[in-house]
Amino acid sequence: MFFRIALLVLKKDFAIELKSYEILSTTAFFAVSCVAIFSFAFVKEGQAVEDAAAGILWIAIAFAGTLALGRTFERERYGETLKALLLAPAPRPAIYLGKLLGIVMLLFATEVLLVPMVAFLFNAPLFDRPVLLLALLALGTIGYAAVGTLFAAMLVRARTRDVMLPILLYPITIPVIIAGVRGTSALLQSPPDEPMATLWIALLGFFDVVFVTLSLWTFEPLMTE
Amino acid sequence: MQRLFIPVLILTAAMFAYSPVAIASAPYESTMLLVQKIFYYHFPAWMALTAAVTVCFVSSGIYLFKGHAWADRLGFAAAEVTVIFGMFGLVSGSVWGRKAWGVWWQWDARLTMAFLLELIFIGYLLVRKYGGPGSEKLAAAMGIFGGATAPFVYKSVDWWRTIHPKTSVMASLGETSPEMWYVVWFCTAIFLMLSGLLLAARMRLETLRAGLDRLYLAAED
Numbered sequence: 001m002f003f004r005i006a007l008l009v010l011k012k013d014f015a016i017e018l019k020s021y022e023i024l025s026t027t028a029f030f031a032v033s034c035v036a037i038f039s040f041a042f043v044k045e046g047q048a049v050e051d052a053a054a055g056i057l058w059i060a061i062a063f064a065g066t067l068a069l070g071r072t073f074e075r076e077r078y079g080e081t082l083k084a085l086l087l088a089p090a091p092r093p094a095i096y097l098g099k100l101l102g103i104v105m106l107l108f109a110t111e112v113l114l115v116p117m118v119a120f121l122f123n124a125p126l127f128d129r130p131v132l133l134l135a136l137l138a139l140g141t142i143g144y145a146a147v148g149t150l151f152a153a154m155l156v157r158a159r160t161r162d163v164m165l166p167i168l169l170y171p172i173t174i175p176v177i178i179a180g181v182r183g184t185s186a187l188l189q190s191p192p193d194e195p196m197a198t199l200w201i202a203l204l205g206f207f208d209v210v211f212v213t214l215s216l217w218t219f220e221p222l223m224t225e
Numbered sequence: 226m227q228r229l230f231i232p233v234l235i236l237t238a239a240m241f242a243y244s245p246v247a248i249a250s251a252p253y254e255s256t257m258l259l260v261q262k263i264f265y266y267h268f269p270a271w272m273a274l275t276a277a278v279t280v281c282f283v284s285s286g287i288y289l290f291k292g293h294a295w296a297d298r299l300g301f302a303a304a305e306v307t308v309i310f311g312m313f314g315l316v317s318g319s320v321w322g323r324k325a326w327g328v329w330w331q332w333d334a335r336l337t338m339a340f341l342l343e344l345i346f347i348g349y350l351l352v353r354k355y356g357g358p359g360s361e362k363l364a365a366a367m368g369i370f371g372g373a374t375a376p377f378v379y380k381s382v383d384w385w386r387t388i389h390p391k392t393s394v395m396a397s398l399g400e401t402s403p404e405m406w407y408v409v410w411f412c413t414a415i416f417l418m419l420s421g422l423l424l425a426a427r428m429r430l431e432t433l434r435a436g437l438d439r440l441y442l443a444a445e446d
Contacts, residue, residue: 167348
C-alpha cells in the first residue's frame with residue numbers, strides 16, 4: 001500500500017513531465033552550461049587543472065538539483081496541487097517518497113548527460129570503475145535529493161522560497177557533496193584508489209540512511225498547517 | 226527561573242573574573258607552552274555550543290510533534306546561542322591554529338565540519354528573520370538536521386586523520402595532567418552557565434515579545 005502510493009505519485013509526476021519535458025530539458029541545459037563555465041575557469045593553456053573534474057561534476061549536479069527541486073514544487077504550487085495531494089487519504093511519508101523518487105530519477109537523467117560530458121571535456125577516466133562510480137552517483141544523488149525534497153516541499157508556502165532553498169539545502173548537504181567529490185577524485189587517480197572510494201561510498205550510504213530517516217520522520221508534522 | 230537568574234549571573238561573573246588566575250596557575254603544556262592556554266576557553270566554548278545545539282534539537286522536535294509555542298521560542302534562543310559560541314570557538318581555534326600549525330585555517334575534517342555546523346545555524350537564523358509566515362517549522366527542521374550533524378563534528382577527529390587533537394585527549398587528561406583537567410572543567414562550568422543565562426534572557430525576551438503581539442491583536446479587535 002505504502003509503496004503503491006509512492007509509485008502513484010511518481011507516475012503522476014512522470015506523466016506531467018513527459019507532456020512537456022520542461023524540467024528535464026531546462027535542468028540538463030543548466031547543468032551543461034555550468035560545466036561550460038567551469039571549463040573556462042579551470043582550463044589553462046588547453047589543459048584542465050588536475051582533480052578539477054570531480055568537483056565540477058558534483059557542483060553541476062548540486063546546482064542543477066536545486067533548479068529541478070525549485071521547478072518541481074513551483075509546478076505543484078502553481079496548480080495548488082500539493083494541497084490536494086496532501087488532502088489525499090494516504091500516508092504523508094508515502095507522498096514524500098514518491099516526490100523523492102521523481103527528483104532522483106530526474107537527476108539521474110541529467111547525470112547520464114553530465115558524466116560523459118565531464119569525462120570527455122576534462123579527459124577524466126570516469127568509466128574505468130563503472131560500478132563504483134555508479135554507486136557514488138546513486139548514493140550521493142539520493143542523499144542530496146532526500147533533504148532537498150523535504151525543504152523544497154516546505155518552502156512551497158514561503159514567500160522567499162527561491163533564496164531560502166539554497167540557503168537551507170547547501171549547508172546541510174555539503175557532507176554529501178564532500179563525500180561525492182572525494183570519492184570521485186579517488187576514482188580519477190591513476191591507478192584508481194578503490195579502498196578510498198569504497199570508504200566514501202560507505203559514508204554516503206550512512207548519510208543517506210540518516211537523511212532519509214529524518215526526512216520521512218519529519219515530513220508529516222512539517223507539512224501539517 | 227527568574228529568581229535564579231541574578232545569583233547565577235553573579236556567580237558566573239565571579240568565576241569568570243577568577244578564571245585568568247586559574248588558567249595562569251595551570252602548568253605549561255610541554256610543546257606549545259603559553260599558546261596552549263587558549264585551550265581553556267576554546268574547549269568550553271564548544272561544550273557550551275554542544276549544550277545549545279542539544280537544546281535546539283530537542284525543542285525543535287517538541288515543537289514539530291507537539292506544537293508548543295514555548296518550544297519554538299526555546300529553539301530560536303538556543304540557535305542564537307549556538308551561533309555565538311560557534312563563532313567564538315572558530316575564532317579562538319583559528320588564533321590557536323595560527324600559532325600551533327602556522328596557518329589561520331586548515332581544511333581538515335574537524336574544522337570543515339565545525340564550519341558547516343555554524344553555517345547551518347546561521348541558516349536557521351536567516352530563515353527565522355526572512356522566511357516570512359510559517360518559517361517556524363522550516364527553522365525547526367533546520368534545528369533537527371543541525372542537531373543530527375553535530376555528532377559528526379564531534380567524531381570527525383576520530384574517523385579521519387586530522388591535525389586537530391582527538392577526543393581521547395580530553396578523556397585521558399584527568400590522568401596525564403590533573404591540574405589542567407581541573408582548570409578546563411572549571412572554565413567549562415563558566416561557559417555552560419553563561420550559555421544557560423543567555424538562553425534564559427533570550428527566552429524571556431521572546432516570551433515578552435509574544436505577549437506583546439497578543440496584546441496588539443487584542444487591542445485591534
